[in-house]
Amino acid sequence: MFKKPLLAAVSLIALTALAAQAETIRIAEHRQARIDALKAVAPAIEAKLGVTIEVIEYPAPEKDYMSKLLTELGAGNAPDVFTVPGDSDVPDLATAGYVAPVTEAFAAWEGAAHTFDVAKSLATGADGVMYAVPTMLSVQQIYFRRDVLEKAGISTDQPKDWADLMARAKEIKDKTGQYALLFPMGASWGGGAFGEGFQYMLAGTDTPQLVAAGGKLDLSSTGVKDVLTFYADLVNADLMPVDPLLGPEPWVIPKYEMFPAGQLVATTCGTWCYIYDWGPESKNPIPDVTKAVGTWEVPGKAGGNGHVMVSLNSPWLVNANASPLATQVALELGSVAADVAYASRLGNIPARRDAGDDAEFQKLTALVPVLKAVENGTYLQASAGFSAVSEGVARATEAILRKETDGAGAQKILVDYVTDVLGPDAVQ
Amino acid sequence: MAKRPQLMAYATLSLISAYCALPFFWAALASFDGNASLFLKWPEDWTTANYTRIFTVENGLTWFMNSLIVVGAATVLTMVLGGLGGYALSRSNAWWKRPFLYTILLIRVVPPPALIVPLYKVLLTANRAVQEVLRAVLPPDMLRPAMRVFGLVDGYLGMILILTALQLPLALWILKTFFDTVSRDYDEAALLDGASLMQRIRLVLLPLALPGLAAAGLFAFISAWGDFLMPLIFISSPELQMLPLGLFRAFLRVNTVDWGFLTALAVLYMVPSVVAFGFARGFLVRTFGGGVKG
């Protein structure tokens, strides 16, 4: 007679005990906007999966974030779920054994069907294993001050090829007296030299990929040389502001100060520029930014179709030592709600099609058309060794910035550096 | 005409002082400026909002207390260990004395970044042992708070030990040279009176060693207070976050540098070490005045 209530009481106690011991998943996150986004979506994930989420704030500068994270990963003490800046960082963390594969969990996940193919490809390594949850995308191209160009009577048409782009840049400099076009270069921009510039241009050359048939890195290609030569021409013609790029935090002056002031007329950037750099989340916004600032696709070297560059933005990785629940949490960070929370604060593009139906997302008018066009984007397939390539590009472009070398010389710096780091076997 | 050298002396000292003091003007002014910038200017919009924000919006008080606890404890520990060790090194006539002294001095040339990864591994191993011990003796819900205190990675104890270890070589040197100038007669006499080691230290040496300890403590405090690399790598929990990290996070946390907030935090961050200097300054010359062979 007392059995039922007793049982209920026992199970209630058991449940409470379970709830009290709900597994804690530690998530590394950094920079205020990203932390705000994560904290906004964490309660829903906790409720759905019955976990406790602990957000650990890491240092804001990207380099310090990575130093701390990698030290902890190396020692086996890192958080369960964390991000890396882009897809090019993923293979090297995977070969280090830091990251749990998510291939099967991803396939079984409700979001898999909605995820863009390009995002899946970017998250999948050469071995067919998926080591990253693609949640947000960087969609990058060239952003220019439409208002400045129109006032100066310069064409705002899409440049047809590299020569056209260069000619346009020279015309901007001649007619406005301002810096014309910025590509991130140099050692202190970190991964930016590679991820926010070099790869755009490379995609428009005859040799758009860096991995040769045997899995070796092919850095001696004509495409690499062409990009670096274009860079050298840009710097040598004084079309690009050089001094701020040699100091620490090189993006602050050109992107947050010069561009809004009209002292720099065009720059590479991603959709985040409409929100974070010059838009509503900026401290130095450009009024009516979507009108004042236009976009050009990145032209091919010899013409043909221009392209926008798609890459993973801060993909979520799961610690190899973490429990399976951590993978579920990482996948939930790719839900529409989470994607939109990050998109509205940072201005990146969700990696899934159905985010476009979300009412909150539709308010982000600058991002809506870009989401629709994601599938047309070009991408660069990352592979093991890309950390070294990225650092090598930073060093090569640093030499160009300092006007110490030409395109061929910079290519030699790149090849030598990567060969030194990875050994001669890894490089063709 | 004794006036001219005097004038020259004042002029020279004023120039050196201007060089030393100028950067502080910017920080002091900018921290009260509602519209602070990278450039030195007289604030048009005087405000204390930058300071209040540190404590209301951010966890300034937590950062401050953590820094005080950790650096304070490390300083005391450095003084205790350095005092005992310095005394031993001064009085010992063992053959390894000189090699030991040179080793700990030269090891200082290794830049701290070189030690981080090995240090992390050492501390993590020890941390796991501490965790096992605490798990065995404490109820589960006490484990986390206890690890915050006794943890060697992401815990007070670890941070205290690291900072102590980094400051100890200089402290040992200062105190060893200091004890060299304290006559051995005192401890010989106490030894003959049958005083134990602890009695000798407490009654004879401690009073004599005070200036040396103050100087060693001052240098340890200032250097540990300013270290940011170790807290950057070894502290993760927000409850344990220390001032340099607050400063580093405030920088570029959003896309522009908030100079008002940054300088206010920097001013607060400087206060304790300036105060420490004020307290210990009197001891400095006495310490080194005796400690250097003329």
Added chain:
Amino acid sequence: MTYQSRAQWQLRLILLPSAALLLALVIWPALYAVWLSFTNAALVGPGAANPRFVGLRNYARLVGDGDFWNSLMVTGLFVLGSAIIGQFVLGLVSAVLLNRPLRFRAVFNAIILLPNAVPEVVAGFLWISMLAGGERGVLSRIVMGLGLQPQDWLNTFPLTMIIVVNTWRGIATAMILLTAGLSSVPKEVHEAAVMDGAKPGQIFRMITLPLILPTIFLYMLISTVSTISIFGFVYALTRGGPGGATEILGIYLYNQSFTAYQLGYGAAVAVVSLVFSLIVGVIYVRALKVEV
């Protein structure tokens, strides 16, 4: 056991905690770094999963690495410019002048000590403002007052600027040590020289300087050693740039280990820099007869 030998044992006992702490947290990690320098250990990639012994490969690469030699040279100039010349000269001048009965002595003294109390990162931020480029930067405004052109200081004279900043940080240490040295010069010697009609410059050169020479050498040893390992404020100020112009060893090593992720190579840099400073240390101890 005699009381003397027992006392000697007790001495070892009270040194033990210090020795143990240094062994565990400084010497052992340093030895571990030596081992790493013979491997391809890395923070990412296969070198992170299974570090392999590679013999002297890292050292071979080091010899041919222009950036390393650049860093070594930058460090040498940095030590020479800031510790040996800047801090020492200004510290000595301050110590000598403040040893005289001047008015406002305490004020001058306090102001000169102030920078020494500034945490590394703060020092970096303060000087970012002082050295800011363009016409509005503080240093630029000062030189414009003297009729010179404003400069983008950290880009145009990067190494000189970090020397200026480090000198600023270290005048106090030199002044403290040298004041102490001066106070140990017997007054009678000084007075006797004045009686004999010696000029102040002569007194300083012939009497004071030789008497404080041991202090000077001890100062040089300590400041050289601690300047070689500087990392924090340069990291906050320039991160080694532009183009490696301020890439002192601490920064170079950090960049190798945490930007290029090459732990083994970074460790080799540390080992070689240790050897170099060992040589410098031996020169000080042997040639300049620093006594301990």
